[in-house]
Amino acid sequence: MTALDRGWIAFASVNGAVAVGAGAYARHGLAAEPHAQELFRMAGEYQLWHGLALLAVVLLTGRTNGVARGLARLAGWLFVVGLLLFCGTLYANALSVALPVAMTAPLGGTAFIAGWFALSGSALAGRWAD
Helix, strand or coil, X not given: CCHHHHHHHHHHHHHXXXXXXXXXXXXXXXXXXXXXXXXXXHHHHHHHHHHHHHHHHXXXXXXXXXXXXXXXXXXXXXXXXXXXXXHHHHHHHHCCCCCCCCCHHHHHHHHHHHHHHHHHHHHHCCCECC
């Protein structure tokens, strides 16, 4: 396992923990603010799912080579970008924090979509180690 793989496992694990905390905060800390509560809940769900997707990336990079491994790594980086931009923007909007850059949530969502396509390409490309 590479240092990058270990980093992704650590990042995925932290994202899982933050997602659970975000869900609890949305339920209890934002109960009086339905719109903020919904944004936090959505960000937490996306964060949890894409944290798990990063774990799949680690499994693929360890069992593939060539183009397939490169696509799996690309998927991992796209998921990281999506987590930071999409989830981060939703959390900031829920807390009424002004962001210095516009359109970060759509860019993050696009990164998520591209990551899933790259992960699909990884599954279809190259040779798999047994």
